[in-house]
Structure formats: C-alpha cells, structure tokens
Amino acid sequence: MKYAIDHKSPIPLHIQAEALLRKLIAEDDYQEGKLLPNEVDLAKKLAISRTTLRQAINKLVFEGLLVRKKRFGTKVAQAAVSSKSNNWLSFSQEMALRGIPIKNFELHVTWVYPDEMLAKFFEIKTDKKILKMERVRGRSDEPFVYFASYFHPRVGLTGDEDFKKPLYEMLEQEHSVIATLSKEEISAKAASTFIADKLRIGVGSAVLLRKRFVFDQGERPIEYNLGYYKADSFVYTVESTR
Amino acid sequence: MKYAIDHKSPIPLHIQAEALLRKLIAEDDYQEGKLLPNEVDLAKKLAISRTTLRQAINKLVFEGLLVRKKRFGTKVAQAAVSSKSNNWLSFSQEMALRGIPIKNFELHVTWVYPDEMLAKFFEIKTDKKILKMERVRGRSDEPFVYFASYFHPRVGLTGDEDFKKPLYEMLEQEHSVIATLSKEEISAKAASTFIADKLRIGVGSAVLLRKRFVFDQGERPIEYNLGYYKADSFVYTVESTR
DNA sequence: ATTATTTATATGTTTGTACATAATAAATAT
DNA sequence: ATATTTATTATGTACAAACATATAAATAAT
Numbered sequence: 419m420k421y422a423i424d425h426k427s428p429i430p431l432h433i434q435a436e437a438l439l440r441k442l443i444a445e446d447d448y449q450e451g452k453l454l455p456n457e458v459d460l461a462k463k464l465a466i467s468r469t470t471l472r473q474a475i476n477k478l479v480f481e482g483l484l485v486r487k488k489r490f491g492t493k494v495a496q497a498a499v500s501s502k503s504n505n506w507l508s509f510s511q512e513m514a515l516r517g518i519p520i521k522n523f524e525l526h527v528t529w530v531y532p533d534e535m536l537a538k539f540f541e542i543k544t545d546k547k548i549l550k551m552e553r554v555r556g557r558s559d560e561p562f563v564y565f566a567s568y569f570h571p572r573v574g575l576t577g578d579e580d581f582k583k584p585l586y587e588m589l590e591q592e593h594s595v596i597a598t599l600s601k602e603e604i605s606a607k608a609a610s611t612f613i614a615d616k617l618r619i620g621v622g623s624a625v626l627l628r629k630r631f632v633f634d635q636g637e638r639p640i641e642y643n644l645g646y647y648k649a650d651s652f653v654y655t656v657e658s659t660r
Numbered sequence: 661m662k663y664a665i666d667h668k669s670p671i672p673l674h675i676q677a678e679a680l681l682r683k684l685i686a687e688d689d690y691q692e693g694k695l696l697p698n699e700v701d702l703a704k705k706l707a708i709s710r711t712t713l714r715q716a717i718n719k720l721v722f723e724g725l726l727v728r729k730k731r732f733g734t735k736v737a738q739a740a741v742s743s744k745s746n747n748w749l750s751f752s753q754e755m756a757l758r759g760i761p762i763k764n765f766e767l768h769v770t771w772v773y774p775d776e777m778l779a780k781f782f783e784i785k786t787d788k789k790i791l792k793m794e795r796v797r798g799r800s801d802e803p804f805v806y807f808a809s810y811f812h813p814r815v816g817l818t819g820d821e822d823f824k825k826p827l828y829e830m831l832e833q834e835h836s837v838i839a840t841l842s843k844e845e846i847s848a849k850a851a852s853t854f855i856a857d858k859l860r861i862g863v864g865s866a867v868l869l870r871k872r873f874v875f876d877q878g879e880r881p882i883e884y885n886l887g888y889y890k891a892d893s894f895v896y897t898v899e900s901t902r
Numbered sequence: 903a904t905t906a907t908t909t910a911t912a913t914g915t916t917t918g919t920a921c922a923t924a925a926t927a928a929a930t931a932t
Numbered sequence: 933a934t935a936t937t938t939a940t941t942a943t944g945t946a947c948a949a950a951c952a953t954a955t956a957a958a959t960a961a962t
Contacts, residue, residue, distance in 0.1 A: 430915060456942060467917045472943090480722050489925040489942045604896040606848040606868035606889065624866035624891070626848035647848065649866070654846040654896075672945060698912060709947045714913090731912045731955040 423464045431466050433596065435474035438464070443483065443494050453491035454484075523554035523561050524616075527577045532568065539631065540570050540639050549575045554616055562651035564616040568642045589640075597640055599633040604654055613646050624649035665706050673708050677716035680706070685725065685736050695733035696726075765796035765803050766858075769819045774810065781873065782812050782881050791817045796858055804893035806858040810884040831882075839882055841875040846896055855888050866891035 421438045423431060442448065454460065457475070461468040475492060478484040486492045529547040537544045549569045556562040567585075569575050573595050579588060589595040607627045614621040630643040663680045665673060684690065696702065699717070703710040717734060720726045728734045771789040779786045791811045798804045809827075811817050815837050821830060831837040849869045856863040872885040 432915075458942085469918085470916060473915090476718075477722075480719075486943060487925085488923070488944070489940090491942065602897065604846055604868075605894065606866045606891045608866045608891055622866075623864070624848045624850045626846075626868075649848045649850055652847065655844065674945075700912085711948085712946060715945090728913060729955085730914070730953070731910090733912065 423466060425465065429596070432470050432473040435464065435466060435471055436477055437596070439474055439478060440483075443478075448494050451493055453493050456491060522582060523556060524552065525581055526552040527581070528552075529577070530568075536568055536642060539642060540568075542571065546571065549577055551581060553581070561617050562648040564613060564646045566644045570638075570640050572638065573640060595634055595640060597632050597634060599637060601631040601633075603627075603629040607646075609646075617646065617648050619648060626652055626654075628652075628654070665708060667707070674712050674715040677706065677708060677713055678719055681716055681720060682725075685720075690736050693735055695735050698733060764824065765798060766794065767823060768794040769823070770794075771819070772810075778810055778884055781884055782810075784813065788813065791819055793823060795823070803859050804890040806855060806888045808886045812880075812882050814880065815882060837882060838876055839874045841879060843873040843875075845869075845871040849888075851888075859888065859890050861890060868894055868896075870894075870896070 421441060423434050423438065425431070427434065439454075443454070448454065455463070457468050457471055461471040464471065475484060475486070479486060479492075483495055484492055485495045528550050530550045532540060532542065532544055532546070532548055534544065536548075540548070542548075548571060551565075551567045551569070553565050554561045554563070555565070573589065574593050581588075586597055589597065605627050607625050608622045609617065609619055609625045611621050613625060614623065617625070619625075626645075626647040626649065628643075628645040628647065630641070630645070631639065632641040632643065634640050663683060665676045665680065667673070669676065681696075685696070690696065697705070699710050699713055703713040706713065717726060717728075721728060721734075725737055726734055727737045770792050772792045774782060774784065774786055774788070774790055776786065778790075782790070784790075790813060793807075793809045793811070795807050796803045796805070797807070815831065816835050821834070823830075828839055831839065847869050849867050850864045851859065851861055851867045853863050855867060856865065859867070861867075868887075868889040868891065870885075870887040870889065872883070872887070873881065874883040874885065876882050
C-alpha cells in the first residue's frame with residue numbers, strides 16, 4: 419500500500435485521510451481525470467470507516483478540489499483556470515524543482531525571548547523563551563538566503579530535532595502539527611550589516627524580505643519566519659483571480 | 661417551537677437543518693455573539709440526530725459563518741475578521757486605504773515595438789507597434805514607484821484616453837475589457853541608472869520589482885505591467901492555504 | 903492571594919449499520 | 933430495431949452509541 423494511516427498517531431484519522439487524499443490526487447493519473455477508488459473499498463484499504471473517509475472527502479469537495487457524481491465516482495475537479503499558485507512549497511522543494519542543489523551553510527538553534535511583535539503574534543508573554551532557528555542556505559560557497567524561524571511553544575520542539583529534514587514533514591510526523599495557513603509579506607530592503615555579512619554582499623545591497631506567519635488548522639500561530647534573499651535569487655509568483 | 665423540521669419532506673434533513681440555522685443565526689441576538697443552543701439539545705429539539713445537525717453546522721463553519729469552540733459553544737463568526745488579501749486592488753486604491761495621497765509625476769504614452777518576450781506573451785509579431793504607458797507616482801515631491809504598462813492591440817487603446825482615471829474601470833467601461841486573472845512575479849533588484857533617476861535614489865539601491873501579466877475572461881493577454889517600488893514603500897501581502 | 907487541581911460541559915472523533923437515490927448497463931419485452 | 937424493465941454500483945442520507953479532548957469555572961492546596 420502506497421499511502422497508509424497510522425491508527426496510533428494522535429492526529430485524527432479524518433485529518434490524516436485528508437492529507438493522504440491530497441497526496442493521492444496530486445498524482446498525474448488523478449489530475450488527468452482518473453476516478454478515485456470508491457469509498458467503501460478505500461475505507462477498507464485504509465482501515466477506517468466510510469464515515470471518516472467521507473469526512474475527509476467532504477472537505478476537499480467543499481474546497482472545490484474534488485467532485486462527486488452518483489453512481490459514477492469521485493474525481494479531481496478539472497481546474498477551471500490554470501493551476502492555482504501553490505505558495506506552499508518549502509524552500510528546498512522550490513529550488514529542487516528548478517534543479518538547483520541546496521546546501522545548508524550555518525544551522526543554529528537557540529532559545530530567545532520574543533519581542534513585542536512576536537509575543538503578540540504568538541499570544542504569549544515576553545518572558546517566555548521560544549525556540550529560534552537560523553540557517554543560511556545556498557549553492558556551494560555562494561549563500562543566497564538567510565532564514566530566521568521562531569516556533570510557538572505549543573509545537574513542542576526541544577532544539578534537538580533534525581532540522582536538515584523538510585521542516586513541515588517533521589512537524590507533522592513528530593509533533594502532530596499541521597500547518598495549513600500562511601500569511602506572507604514581501605518587500606525589498608537594503609541589506610543591514612548583519613544580513614550583508616550572512617549573504618556575503620555589500621551593506622545596502624538589495625535583498626528581498628519575506629515574512630511568513632504560519633498557522634495550524636485551528637488558525638493558531640505556529641511559526642514566524644523571516645527570509646532574506648539576495649537580489650534576483652528568488653522570484654515570488656502569485657496568481658490571483660477576481 | 662419557532663422553527664422546525666419536516667421529517668416527511670423529501671428534502672434531506674441536513675439541508676433543512678442548514679436552512680433553519682441560517683434563519684436562526686440571522687437573528688440579532690446571535691449576530692451579537694449569543695451562543696447557539698448546544699448540539700445535543702438542539703438535535704433533540706429538532707428531532708434529528710446530532711450527526712445530522714453537525715453536518716449542517718459543519719457547512720456553515722466551512723463557509724466561515726459560524727465558529728466553534730470546545731467547551732464554550734458555537735456562535736456567529738464576527739464578520740470581517742482579517743480581510744483576506746485582495747491582490748486585485750489597483751495601486752491608488754491600495755494607497756488610499758492607507759491614507760496616503762497619491763500624485764502622478766510623469767505620465768507618458770508612446771507606441772513601441774515589443775521585444776521578444778512581450779511579443780511572445782501577447783502572441784503577436786515584433787513588428788506590430790503597441791501602446792506603452794509610463795508613469796511615476798508618489799507623494800508630493802517624493803516618488804516611490806515607476807510603472808511601465810504595455811497593452812495588447814486587442815484592447816483598442818488610442819493613446820488619447822484619460823489615464824488619470826482608475827485604469828481598470830476605464831478599460832471596463834470604455835473598452836469592454838474585463839481583467840480577471842493576473843500572474844505576478846515579485847523580486848528584489850538593484851536600481852539601474854534609469855530607475856535610480858526616476859525614483860531619485862542612488863544607483864544600486866534596493867527596489868522591489870513587480871511584474872504583472874494580466875488576462876481577460878478568455879485568458880487572453882491584456883496587459884504587461886512593470887512596477888519598480890522604492891525599498892520599504894510597498895509591502896506585498898499574500899494569504900495561502902493548503 | 904496565588905497557584906494547582908478537579909470537575910463539568912461543550913465540541914471533536916469514530917465506528918457500525920441501514921436504507922435511499924441517481925445513473926448506467928444489461929436483460930427483457932415490444 | 934426500439935422501447936421498457938430490471939439489476940448493479942456508486943454516492944447520499946441518517947441514526948445511535950461511545951469515547952476523546954479542550955477549557956471555563958469551581959475548588960483545593962500552597
């Protein structure tokens with residue numbers, strides 16, 4: 419069985435099923451219109467009840483990702499307009515898609531007190547320490563991005579995790595945290611001495627600052643992420659309809 | 661009982677319940693934050709199972725009309741929480757929202773031959789002239805953005821239009837062109853001599869480049885728009901879910 | 903007075919079961 | 933050959949029952 423469900427996991431089965439379905443329907447076959455396995459069979463295969471499976475399917479139907487037809491089956495909704503912008507790719511995935519090999523330069527984990535803004539975002543007090551992760555990434559000896567991430571205590575990170583793994587995969591599997599919503603702010607900045615040093619560029623050079631506010635399913639704050647990209651090393655693409 | 665459910669009706673009970681809830685929560689009390697009756701009681705009162713009632717509530721929760729909180733209850737979502745990012749606002753609207761008065765510095769209309777890229781985007785030949793509009797905007801004597809727009813011949817602009825009016829309003833009313841899709845690319849750049857001059861900043865200073873590819877309802881290309889924003893004068897916000 | 907613990911109560915999760923209904927395909931009658 | 937009836941097969945609707953979990957509020961411990 420390609421994908422499966424973990425009955426021992428604290429993540430609700432219907433949430434797991436939902437995630438699984440999203441993976442499943444990302445496959446080419448389904449994108450091209452192949453019908454999903456029928457509910458009764460799929461439920462049996464995943465060892466969950468049909469009701470639970472239906473809960474997951476319902477959500478995707480509501481989102482407009484799937485369409486159901488009686489007697490026929492369930493399939494991926496043929497996107498009316500071209501593919502929706504997927505801003506959800508992680509950094510390594512994005513780069514991997516473009517065939518650029520990534521290397522971690524510096525990876526640094528500390529505990530810090532949040533500033534006013536961060537405390538407000540996390541809805542915690544400023545005297546409660548939170549985990550900060552910094553990393554510089556790039557190709558070989560040429561760094562092109564500096565990241566700083568702050569994690570909400572709720573996530574339960576100890577600092578000993580393997581941050582070389584894809585982050586959200588790790589959070590999902592080991593900490594039952596599923597990030598579903600992200601609000602981003604993108605702007606251009608002149609590099610500070612700190613950033614200039616990290617990216618090995620001149621002070622005042624152009625950098626792209628990408629702030630990300632990440633939330634879980636309950637819209638609770640999970641992560642605050644800052645990314646300083648060297649000019650031209652990163653292009654942000656968005657598609658919007660009205 | 662104020663509202664009730666008809667078990668003999670061919671309309672599914674959860675649909676009836678949904679309609680009933682919509683009526684119920686339209687009442688002032690609920691609009692002002694009163695909690696709905698709890699699920700168990702309400703189900704009993706309506707003589708349907710809790711599962712069925714939940715099906716109805718779920719739909720309204722999906723829609724964002726209701727919010728649930730454990731141990732607390734279910735109530736009407738307080739309208740217009742964080743307004744979803746509408747990337748469709750025109751520049752002047754965006755700024756107006758922030759209370760910044762806008763002034764047009766330079767407004768310049770010419771006919772030019774498209775370069776390779778543009779010809780490809782517009783699906784025309786490079787020997788067909790197209791309309792180019794340039795403008796510098798900002799507050800009083802401090803410019804903060806330089807725009808260059810190229811319009812597809814299909815739009816039928818002559819160059820004599822009043823470009824001081826909101827652009828898309830004008831296109832819609834006078835040229836029956838309805839822009840519905842936009843693909844954007846955002847990156848940081850070092851200012852070229854040309855841009856530095858326009859924005860009155862130093863060469864090499866940080867600018868945000870925002871390329872917009874605009875399409876009409878038939879997904880036909882309409883406009884190609886370049887915006888060079890002075891660092892920190894513009895923040896792009898995006899909200900994405902998965 | 904403050905902090906920790908318990909309890910009550912709402913929503914959240916999950917299963918098993920049953921029958922209804924729409925749409926197609928196959929079998930049958932005209 | 934064409935219309936009609938009859939399975940078949942998928943989703944659709946609905947219930948009862950049980951246990952899990954978050955959290956506000958009450959209570960006990962410090």
